[in-house]
Amino acid sequence: MNEARKEALIRKYSYAAQQAGAQGRGPGGPRTGGPGPGRGRGRMSGGKPKNAGETIKRLLSYIQEEKYKLALVFTCVIINTIAMLAGSYMLRPIINSLTSENGSADKLLHSLVIMACIYAVGIVAQYLQSRVMIGISQHAIFKIRNELxxxxxxxxxxxxxxxxxxxxxxxxxxxxxxVGEMLNNTVVQIISSMINVIGTFCLMVYTNVWLTLITVVTVPLMMQAARFVTMRSRRFYKAQQAALGTLNGYIEETVTGQKVVKVFCHEEIAEEEFSYLNYDLRDKQIMAQFFGGIMGPVMGNLGQVGYSLTACIGGILCVLRGFDIGGLTVFVNYSRQFSRPINELSMQMNTIFSALAGAERVFSVMDEKPEPEDGPEAVQLTNCRGYVRLEDVTFGYNPDKTILKDISLYAKPGQKIAFVGSTGAGKTTITNLINRFYDIDKGKITIDDVDIKDIARDDLRRNIAMVLQDTHLFTGTVRENIRYGRLDATDEEVEQAARTASAHSFIMRLDKGYDTMIEGDGANLSQGQRQLLNIARAAISRAPILILDEATSSVDTRTEKHIEKGMDRLMAERTTLVIAHRLSTVRNADAIMVLEHGEIIERGSHDDLLTMKGRYYELYTGKSELE
Incomplete structure (x- = not known):
């Protein structure tokens, strides 16, 4: 794979390649340069990445509600730390008693029992803090997933x-x-380490001030080394998480389109592209893991230097200044404990930075601008008759590219309005605007003389049923998928909707009829059968406005003829907007709109348009093909 292809591949799939909406098209719109939206083609926005401090603060906000449990964890951490420090300090009297003439086995046994009890208290406290903190962290992850x-x-x-x-x-x-892995372990580790450092430092000062100064001198060196590695680690972990998302995106798209890959013999190219993205992820992971893993050895070696220096000077003090051997033993142990929290945190840097990078990516989705809330004056579209009007509508998915130009049309209740024209002319865009998937730039769209901007979105869409060219079925039974159009529908209504869509006969031939489980977005059904279920779903919705976007494109001609009567029954009392490339399906439309380059260039009935011998005549007679 040459460098140009590698660069294009990363640019196409990378999370950071573009900001959302910077380039591309909307559904049904023309490409305007660069990768357009669509399944697996866009870019995640989210603005400027948040810094580590803001991300940590935001993460901690998810556990602040557990005040009492956090207080218990904090108490257990203090008890555990005090127990570990006190247990270590017990070595001083034990060793001193063994090296003195007054030592005895009874005193040694008594001291060992006390030490064991102290450590037992610490172990119980550590168990409780781990158990409670896991509950807190998992509840936080539960909330994050729910919010996301x-x-x-x-x-x-x-x-x-x-x-x-x-x-x-x-x-x-x-x-x-x-994020969950970090909250499970690292939060408690940070608290424990801080208390441990403070407690150890106090006991070190109490044991020997001069040796404490020697130990403390090594701390700035360790902190500087940690800072050096940290600055590089965070950058590589962010790159790792982004590369992981890029690879997942490629896998999802390739698996979804596996039939297309095989039809066009694209397997080797797919393997080559996947291999490159995999290598890219591997390289970023190597750098991230290297800088994350090197922290421990670097800090450990610096700690060993301080440990050796402390032991050497402490030995001299024992010989020349009468420093007790028990005190030296305890202090050497404390000097190692003093650097241990820093070492432990350094060993978890890969977890910390991976979590922070992941948290930033999660929060970038949470910070996306949602659909605007309905205003307090939003009206409910009750008893909708289905009168649709577009007045001088202008729209573009991007400010610099206009898709629709001054479109005006109307559809009366019960009418069937068809849209034909070249691919990218703006047919699907019109239906997207009626549903308010996008808001228009200029003009006005009304339903029953009410501006759709003044109608509550849920109520607007509840009155519009859509059958799209791309079918989508959910995991569940056939009955549940049809009922998705109206959840309170009875079994009898489900069956009637299936009959209307001419789906009942094939459903009854399935192993369990309406209770047959649908697998993998309908993988156990044919494309035509999936589309019939989509039509049945629209039939059961009772919506007065029906949008058919190439609804019969996946159905063979014989089946299409068979369901025409059912479709006519479905459309009889509904305002229907039809997008079709098969012009034979729109001959009985009340009005046909011919679109080119975002403008309606012809309109009228089938016979009227044929008489005009314009663009529709060329399309219908085959003198000009749809582009």
Missing amino acids: FAKIQKLPVRFYDTNNHGDIMSRFTNDVDA
């Missing part, structure tokens, strides 16, 4: 059109898990 999932439900369609789906999934799994 709730947030993506509130994000506009533009977000999904402009972001890599695999990368979004990576934030739910890899990034959240990294």
